[in-house]
Amino acid sequence: MWQQGQVFKLKARGGDGQPLWAYRYRLEGRGSARPQIGGFATRADALKALEKVLARLGLGGRAATITLGELVDEYLEMHQAERVTIAKLRWLLGKATAALGEVRLAELAPKDVYAWRLTVPEGHRFEATQALRQVLNRAVAWGLIDYNPAKRGVPNPVRRSKEKRPFDSWRQIEAVADRLGPVYGPMVMFAAATCLRPSELFALEQRDIDRAARVVYVRRAFANGRLKHTKTRLSTRAVPLQAIALDALDRLPPSENPILFPNSRGGHIDFRSFGRRHWKPAQTTAGIEPLRHLYDLRHTYATFALRAGVSVFAVSRFMGSSIAMIDRHYGHLAATAANTPSRSSTRSRSSGRGRWVDVAREARKAAQRQLFQASQEATAASGGRSVDAGTRNRRPVRKQKELNSRNFAEPSDGLEPSTPSLPSRRNRSQPMATDFACFRALRASAICH
Numbered sequence: 001m002w003q004q005g006q007v008f009k010l011k012a013r014g015g016d017g018q019p020l021w022a023y024r025y026r027l028e029g030r031g032s033a034r035p036q037i038g039g040f041a042t043r044a045d046a047l048k049a050l051e052k053v054l055a056r057l058g059l060g061g062r063a064a065t066i067t068l069g070e071l072v073d074e075y076l077e078m079h080q081a082e083r084v085t086i087a088k089l090r091w092l093l094g095k096a097t098a099a100l101g102e103v104r105l106a107e108l109a110p111k112d113v114y115a116w117r118l119t120v121p122e123g124h125r126f127e128a129t130q131a132l133r134q135v136l137n138r139a140v141a142w143g144l145i146d147y148n149p150a151k152r153g154v155p156n157p158v159r160r161s162k163e164k165r166p167f168d169s170w171r172q173i174e175a176v177a178d179r180l181g182p183v184y185g186p187m188v189m190f191a192a193a194t195c196l197r198p199s200e201l202f203a204l205e206q207r208d209i210d211r212a213a214r215v216v217y218v219r220r221a222f223a224n225g226r227l228k229h230t231k232t233r234l235s236t237r238a239v240p241l242q243a244i245a246l247d248a249l250d251r252l253p254p255s256e257n258p259i260l261f262p263n264s265r266g267g268h269i270d271f272r273s274f275g276r277r278h279w280k281p282a283q284t285t286a287g288i289e290p291l292r293h294l295y296d297l298r299h300t301y302a303t304f305a306l307r308a309g310v311s312v313f314a315v316s317r318f319m320g321s322s323i324a325m326i327d328r329h330y331g332h333l334a335a336t337a338a339n340t341p342s343r344s345s346t347r348s349r350s351s352g353r354g355r356w357v358d359v360a361r362e363a364r365k366a367a368q369r370q371l372f373q374a375s376q377e378a379t380a381a382s383g384g385r386s387v388d389a390g391t392r393n394r395r396p397v398r399k400q401k402e403l404n405s406r407n408f409a410e411p412s413d414g415l416e417p418s419t420p421s422l423p424s425r426r427n428r429s430q431p432m433a434t435d436f437a438c439f440r441a442l443r444a445s446a447i448c449h
Contacts, residue, residue: 005050010038023050033107037146053146066144068108069101075135084224092131095120105145110153117154129156161329165292166300167192170244173300175286184278186248187261188297193245195301195319198294199223200230202269204260209249214241218320222268235320302326306333 005025012020022038023046037053040046072093076086099116100108113132120128133150140148167173173192177185191201199221208217215238221230230236241249255262263269275294283291298319305315316326 005054007043007046007050009043012038014041021046023047023053025050025054033109035106035109049146064106065104067102067104069097071105071139071144072097072101072135075138082228089131089134092124092128093135095124095128096132105139108145108149110149113150114154117156122159126156126159129154164299164303164329165290165296166303167288167292167296172286172288173297176282176288179282179285180278182251182253183261184274186251189248190245190261191294191297192300193242193248194239195298195305195315196239197221197231197235197298197320198271200235200320201261202271203227205258206260207258208260209241211241211246211249214246215239216241216245223271225270227268230320232320234317234322237317237320239318302330303333306330 005023007021007023010020010022014020018041020038021040021043022036023040024034024036026032026034037049038046040049076090076093079086079089081089096116099119100112103112113129117125117129129150133148133156136145136148136150139145170192173189177188179185180188187201190196191198194216196204196216196218200218203220203222204216204218208219210217218230218235218237218239220227221235222228252260257266259266259268261269263274271294279294280291302315302319305318306312312323312326312331315330316323319326
């Protein structure tokens with residue numbers, strides 16, 4: 001192998017007005033590729049970088065001979081992840097190795113990656129490019145290449161997500177649940193009222209339900225035939241139990257099975273089997289059109305909650321997702337919650353539960369003013385300072401990020417702004433009477449208007 005390098009001055013100038021420097025080199029003489037790297041402030045910096053590259057790519061140097069395909073195989077062999085994750089990563093990287101697998105890393109250019117990316121179907125283009133970036137990032141960390149050619153000059157915009165199809169109302173969900181039997185029916189109602197992922201729902205055990213605190217603890221997931229950790233660190237959480245969720249639990253038949261929602265054999269429910277044998281047929285019988293996925297129960301929770309005025313922060317904590325994800329997928333619902341009437345966030349008035357979230361903005365403000373005055377009087381009567389009632393939102397930001405899923409004075413009967421999500425300065429041993437007074441005031445105002 002014959003190689004040479006060259007350092008030269010560029011016409012471009014830096015911020016200080018001085019010319020920039022670059023280097024280029026060849027590995028196999030005339031006719032071989034001659035990579036060029038520029039942007040160095042001085043000739044000495046460019047020369048030092050060139051010497052480093054030539055030392056790494058010298059005779060017998062592995063970086064000069066390893067191909068993309070060989071790097072991918074080595075990476076997958078060492079990568080630690082779930083088997084299904086490895087399988088998906090191998091499938092995505094296969095799209096890159098099919099076209100660029102024989103290309104040596106030292107000769108892999110951004111234009112090659114850019115051209116390959118355009119050949120990948122749009123439905124998998126983003127994920128396939130991200131997978132390739134992941135592998136090449138490791139090559140940079142290992143010192144095999146200087147930069148990631150899948151990032152430099154290769155944009156990878158996130159593909160537009162599919163339309164979310166939440167259920168229109170609780171009546172629709174009940175219609176499906178009524179056709180699913182004594183275990184699966186309450187399970188569906190419970191899922192819509194707690195925003196659990198299907199894998200988290202199927203892994204629930206009796207000990208995860210705390211009726212005294214009215215919360216369900218999400219500690220594990222069941223997928224691909226085995227129990228595992230939750231999806232992310234945020235996924236391990238406590239979710240408040242609404243009246244609908246408590247009612248669903250009360251409807252379950254007595255059982256000594258530790259699994260909260262077992263299948264017909266007493267084991268964990270299989271996601272694909274349940275969807276094919278029970279979920280879709282029940283929707284068809286109930287006349288649901290278009291058919292929803294089981295995951296749409298989670299979308300339903302987010303939709304109902306944000307339309308009812310629950311904050312994006314609280315929804316993200318209850319769903320075990322980042323605020324950015326909630327804002328990206330459902331932020332438009334929160335932005336219009338104050339002015340757009342909700343058609344589906346609560347049961348209809350005919351069921352005896354008025355649609356209080358449809359109350360006008362002015363009526364809600366009037367109710368909040370009444371609540372503030374009442375809370376001042378209540379605090380003063382209890383011996384506290386009346387001004388303390390108005391300082392709830394002045395506490396440090398770090399305290400706002402604590403999840404409060406305990407000390408419910410009574411379960412709610414819908415997704416409403418009073419769903420406790422943030423700790424207050426009140427003693428935790430005292431019931432949160434003011435929050436539920438707010439709920440009653442808003443509800444009464446809605447019915448009156």
